[in-house]
Amino acid sequence: xxxxxxxxxxxxxxxxxxxxxxxxxxxxxxxxxxxxxxxxxxxxxxxxxxxxxxxxxxxxxxxxxxxxxxxxxxxxxxxxxxxxxxxxxxxxxxxxxxxxxxxxxxxxxxxxxxxxxxxxxxxxxxxxxxxxxxxxxxxxxxxxxxxxxxxxxxxxxxxxxxxxxxxxxxxxxxxxxxxxxxxxxxxxxxxxxxxxxxxxxxxxxxxxxxxxxxxxxxxxx
Amino acid sequence: xxxxxxxxxxxxxxxxxxxxxxxxxxxxxxxxxxxxxxxxxxxxxxxxxxxxxxxxxxxxxxxxxxx
Amino acid sequence: xxxxxxxxxxxxxxxxxxxxxxxxxxxxxxxxxxxxxxxxxxxxxxxxxxxxxxxxxxxxxxxxxxxxxxxxxxxxxxxxxxxxxxxxxxxxxxxxxxxxxxxxxxxxxxxxxxxxxxxxxxxxxxxxxxxxxxxxxxxxxxxxxxxxxxxxxxxxxxxxxxxxxxxxxxxxxxxxxxxxxxxxxxxxxxxxxxxxxxxxxxxxxxxxxxxxxxxxxxxxxxxxxxxxxxxxxxxxxxxxxxxxxxxxxxxxx
Numbered sequence: 410x411x412x413x414x415x416x417x418x419x420x421x422x423x424x425x426x427x428x429x430x431x432x433x434x435x436x437x438x439x440x441x442x443x444x445x446x447x448x449x450x451x452x453x454x455x456x457x458x459x460x461x462x463x464x465x466x467x468x469x470x471x472x473x474x475x476x477x478x479x480x481x482x483x484x485x486x487x488x489x490x491x492x493x494x495x496x497x498x499x500x501x502x503x504x505x506x507x508x509x510x511x512x513x514x515x516x517x518x519x520x521x522x523x524x525x526x527x528x529x530x531x532x533x534x535x536x537x538x539x540x541x542x543x544x545x546x547x548x549x550x551x552x553x554x555x556x557x558x559x560x561x562x563x564x565x566x567x568x569x570x571x572x573x574x575x576x577x578x579x580x581x582x583x584x585x586x587x588x589x590x591x592x593x594x595x596x597x598x599x600x601x602x603x604x605x606x607x608x609x610x611x612x613x614x615x616x617x618x619x620x621x622x623x624x625x626x627x628x629x630x
Numbered sequence: 631x632x633x634x635x636x637x638x639x640x641x642x643x644x645x646x647x648x649x650x651x652x653x654x655x656x657x658x659x660x661x662x663x664x665x666x667x668x669x670x671x672x673x674x675x676x677x678x679x680x681x682x683x684x685x686x687x688x689x690x691x692x693x694x695x696x697x
Numbered sequence: 698x699x700x701x702x703x704x705x706x707x708x709x710x711x712x713x714x715x716x717x718x719x720x721x722x723x724x725x726x727x728x729x730x731x732x733x734x735x736x737x738x739x740x741x742x743x744x745x746x747x748x749x750x751x752x753x754x755x756x757x758x759x760x761x762x763x764x765x766x767x768x769x770x771x772x773x774x775x776x777x778x779x780x781x782x783x784x785x786x787x788x789x790x791x792x793x794x795x796x797x798x799x800x801x802x803x804x805x806x807x808x809x810x811x812x813x814x815x816x817x818x819x820x821x822x823x824x825x826x827x828x829x830x831x832x833x834x835x836x837x838x839x840x841x842x843x844x845x846x847x848x849x850x851x852x853x854x855x856x857x858x859x860x861x862x863x864x865x866x867x868x869x870x871x872x873x874x875x876x877x878x879x880x881x882x883x884x885x886x887x888x889x890x891x892x893x894x895x896x897x898x899x900x901x902x903x904x905x906x907x908x909x910x911x912x913x914x915x916x917x918x919x920x921x922x923x924x925x926x927x928x929x930x931x932x933x934x935x936x937x938x939x940x941x942x943x944x945x946x947x948x949x950x
Contacts, residue, residue, distance in 0.1 A: 648746035
């Protein structure tokens, strides 16, 4: 347990250093969000209608952008070998790194999503399901993405391939995540969609950890 | 469901496809093209690989331990 | 069973004899099926002649999922038993799956325009088949991105397994969600809901696609085995030449 927490702590600290993904991811999220009304046009009705979808797509892109270095830095300098040989089983190492990734990108996104909602003029009923959906759904993004990152860890330009692999697997989370806010705005109730998002997160927890560990092992041997 | 069998349609009607020619024929056309491309691609790749393999076997054949 | 066919040499010997049979069967079924589909079947009372698109659309869609299932099973075998033939088989099947998925999407679109009034809707069935297309693309990209065949094989197998979640979604999407796409009408517990005059061309075309895939797949697997042999030989020749160069330099010095 201490080893696990130490790993999470280390990764969180590293991502706040220069070149770390935490702040950059958030800045990306907000900047691209600000670009959208400039490209689409400033009509408030249109913007408020597409707000949940836009925010969710941005969350997906931000996750992708920060994921390709999830294992790569440690793989290149050999610390991943050390971690694999250490007392923690490899799937726990994956879980630790995923947790750190979520704490530094997923969680800030959830906290800043309401701000984005304000910029897009999201209807008041949409805020709570939006934030809740992101809280429940971004773990699935980090977990599924970890699998893609593990598969492409040894490739020098793995980021592009990572997106190609991971984006199709993100689609269900995107559909139900954005769907929860959309349905709340339409007065249909977000509970069903939110439950689906939680189910997807749990499912990706079960599937992603062993598969990520397996593919890391392939590249380490 | 069926409207009676139409074994030999007259040619005008046949190519017209009940007014849906613009959808039916492209669907069959694209299927034909893609399936032919699959066949051709498989055969071309096979021939290329076999030629490569033959050349390499000739090159490797100089040393007896490869046999 | 696996042990019997897993030997690449024996597989090659069997495939050499089976593949032409499959090819002939495919050609025969295709000729018969197209005859039935275009000439010897009635137009639907509601859809008119557009129903003929079904005979190329549905077999392609079936093959699209079936090939993915094959790849997923072969990937599982490759991961569990570490058998090289399994990942050769999976790799060889992928381009065909991609092509069938493409056909299913395009012919479906051509069917949707006259029937639904639109080329495309973002409903569950269409979206999940589009996802299948992306999965095939990613799978092929993983194979092409990695130099080391063994590592590529394992990475691709892991991806194929993760993506197999999509298959039940495709299968049941029309039952789970209300959509424009019509529900399953052939494989259902209560028996098919379409008339036998349409079931025949559909079945024959499905057989044709299956035989065609089987023949091409066997050829592609044999090609892939030959390609691997070529790669090994190329490395052997290269290392031998290097060794020869080394002695040559030593002599000069």
